[in-house]
Amino acid sequence: MARDYASRRPGSWLAAAAAALLLAAQGIWCQKVRVEEELEAYPTESVDLRCQFIDGGGLTKLTQVSWIWEPVDGQRDNIAVYHPVYGESFPNLSFKGRVAFLHNRLENPSIRISNLRMSDAGRYTCEYATYPSGNEQGTTTLIMLAKPRNSANVVTVQAGTKSVVVARCEAADGKPAATIKWLASVGGNHSTSSTSGPDGTVTVRSEYRLVPTAADNGREVTCMVDQRTQERPWVNSVKLSVEYPPSVSIEGYDNNWYVGRSDAALLCLANANPAPTTVTWTAASGPLPETVVVDGNRLEVRKVDDAVNTTFICEVKNKHGASRHQITTFVSEALEDPSSAGTVAGVVIGSLLALLLVVALIAVLLTRSRRQQRRGYPSSGDSIATGSGGSNGGDYGNKARLLFSSSANNGSKNGGTGANNNGPIYTYREGCDATGTLTE
Template sequence: MDGAASFCGSFCHNIPSICDSALLRVLLVTLSLLCADVEALQVIGGSVTVEQGSTAILSCYVIDTNDDLTQITWQRKTREKPHNDNFLTILPREGAQFVNGDDDRFKYIGNFNNKNGTLQLSNVALKDEGRYTCIFTLFPSGNQKTEIPLNLLVPPFTNIKDNLPTLGTEEVLFATCTAAGSKPPAEVRWLTGALRDKMRTTTNSTQYDNGTTTTVSSLFGLPMREINGHQVQCVISSDSLTKEETLPFNIQIYFSPTEVNIRVITEDSFECVTEANPNANFTWSR
């Protein structure tokens, strides 16, 4: 406890023997009531988690006290400002005032008379993530405060990249599925169905200084003609996504024509037939 709270704590537990006098007994009763009031006082806050780009409400208010409020101070310790920084004060007449430069994304939406210091922060960015401290200057209790952690969720950018494998007898990379820039890290997995015994996967993650993570899952197998055209799925899940994201992928095994046949359709028409992926281009000559 600050201010009167500290005084109450020491006085109420360390009364000398002269407290037997009537005057000091009255003083003791008065200070005991003050101690009880300070102990009942609470600063209400709480952790806040929002998605990047949305609006965060940093709720902070005092309950169970009749003390006079003289000032509300906001401090922050964030990715952008790693040292504790006083950035906003709220006074009964002047209202909200920035200390070191304005930031229009912050808006005071509390009520000073109700001892409510709540802030609104719009367009939240990764640089804003950190711990915010709400300090109420009360008389006679002194400074009372609470910390409000602000956590961000960042949905990943997702895609599948075809590695363009060609027909062969050795294992190759078919495709990579990427969940980039996610916070917290995303889980990436493949659903291969009937091909599960013919496929294997690997997953790697890279974490960046801004707290985001890129996860890449790779799909491997033998590039056989019989699996050409089969569909598999890449499934991406994360606390930053409202639901799992599923990306379908058709396995393509690329091969050139190996056999060409000419069929007679009628007496004056012919058909050239071959198999290739992608489809072959035909040139006739005579």
């Protein structure tokens, strides 16, 4: 019937809508208790809950005001009451000594709660008893915040084939709950769980897991915690701790051990976590040679001889196991002293140079001798001078052989007759030129 009536009257639905808006507006303007809608606070701090009664016409009579705490739905506890005649009252023992009125006036019954606790969170209602309108109220929601206590740590594990927890990150007793992320270059995954405390705080825990290897030891994983109370994310990096048995190698052998060498040594290197507990040197041929001295992971040969022509073995142990490595050394004959070799080389080179010098000198002397012989003794094809006035057009050098017969001389005196049985006469001319003239 109502629907039919409204449909028969034009604009009736508009009237109904206007009435609804008017009622809403009256409800808004009739709100006489002014409070803050929401506040945030931290433990051990203080907070002011403000309340003020607004009476535009001054027709409302205030009887008393109360602050009512609602920690959860359905629970209402008076924590502070003010009466203009009877004064203040604080009936809730959990707020005793922590709550106080700021102005002691009905029109402005604001309170302060000190030494806040996480359990103080909830709704706080400022409620007036008035005449003639009855009770008037306004509600403020108090949100308690807590900064989490963040931490990150590694879990020492042993290298293996199963996925295990290698690092943990925790954001304890925070409100609201924190979120945790991991940043890592190693392959792995994480799981997160949370636990609520009796005071409304939340503890968030996250575990990072992987299959650990020796190569993962010392690598970094980073935990990042984000939470409302923090200005920026909390970041902390930790280094993984993976334990494993030793792996061993030997260094120092240069394939040049010769008899008499005094600077030969071997070094046993081990990669292990934790550090090796023992390092042992042995020889495959039996006891270590007398010329060998062992100092931890170093084996030093004081003087190389045939006794070190063997196989040396280094064994390393830690709590997770043992490992060994061996190397065979070969000893060659003694090498010449570099200084004596240099001396011998110098002598050889000097002897060769001296020999070359002698050969060159002999060659020069032979050449000069041959030249002088050719100049002093003419060959059979040359003519010989027959007199002082004779001319032959040849040069016989400093030495010339002249043949004179006594018959020639006598012939010049005796008319060219007579004979001379004397033999040939050899004479030497000094400094003669081509004409037979004597020179200086």
